[in-house]
Amino acid sequence: MRTPKSLEALVHEGLIDAVLRQLMSGKEATVYVVRCGDEIRCAKVYKDANKRNFRQAALYQEGRKTKNSRKARAMEKGTRYGRKAQEEAWQSVEVDTLYRLSAAGVRVPRPYGFFQGVVLMEFLTDADGNAAPRLNDLVLTQEQALDYHATLMREIVRMLCAGVIHGDLSEYNVLVDRYGPVIIDLPQAVNAAGNNNAASMLQRDADNLTTYFSRFAPTLASTQFGKEIWSHYERAALHEEVALTGHVPAITRIADVAGVMREISDVRAEHEARLRYKAELEER
16 A cells, blocks of 8 residues: 555654555554564554544543653643643653553553654454454353453453553453453553542443443443452552452441531531631621
8 A cells, every 4th residue: 555644754764664554543543554574563653633532631641740841841831842742742651551561461562662653563463364353343252251351350450550550441442362352552541650530440441341241241240340459459459360359348337427427516616606706806
């Protein structure tokens, strides 16, 4: 096929020898199958910010740090330079996260580098050598659904142990290659320790997958893996081999109603005292 303009520089630099075909185009990027020497890889080209469809980006950027103080100030002010720096930072998050998760043993596409807004990464295939399908394109048996679900819950745990939350995980962000599920699409990845929305995002990721797999394995519908995983994380008890059941013990502690009523009474008395003091001042 004709080389897209976005990949011309990589071809000129010898990083890509040929663009074979477009693999997919989504809300964030377009992915091409390319040849690099004797290997077939993927080139992910991010769309311009004004053409993207990803909402609430600010929620995902909370907790991300920029070492360059000039860039940080410009990004905060929203200047033209700042917007450009923000876009570069958004794009580089994915490749940085891919390297981080690969080192942690999480099944993600192997990254080969980030060049001028393009991520070069592993081309995943099924048992027949074709492009690996998305999870949502498969019809699963109950046994497969339970197996893939257990695998992905374990991957979520590994990610969290590495300090990362996907933030947008669902059946549309998982490929199934010859060896099983692979997590993709990570530009919005969240810093688990630095984002106030981390708990809800982690639980949403786990719940999205659980809801999907429950179509094929109804017993999963009543489970709460997201809450369970986050509970372990909050107690600093999370590790890669933690035993997951999908159930969170109910809180059996009796509510201190008397204590709550005392707090209410104290607040009311304090408020009334302020009103009396204000009235006395007005009478003087």
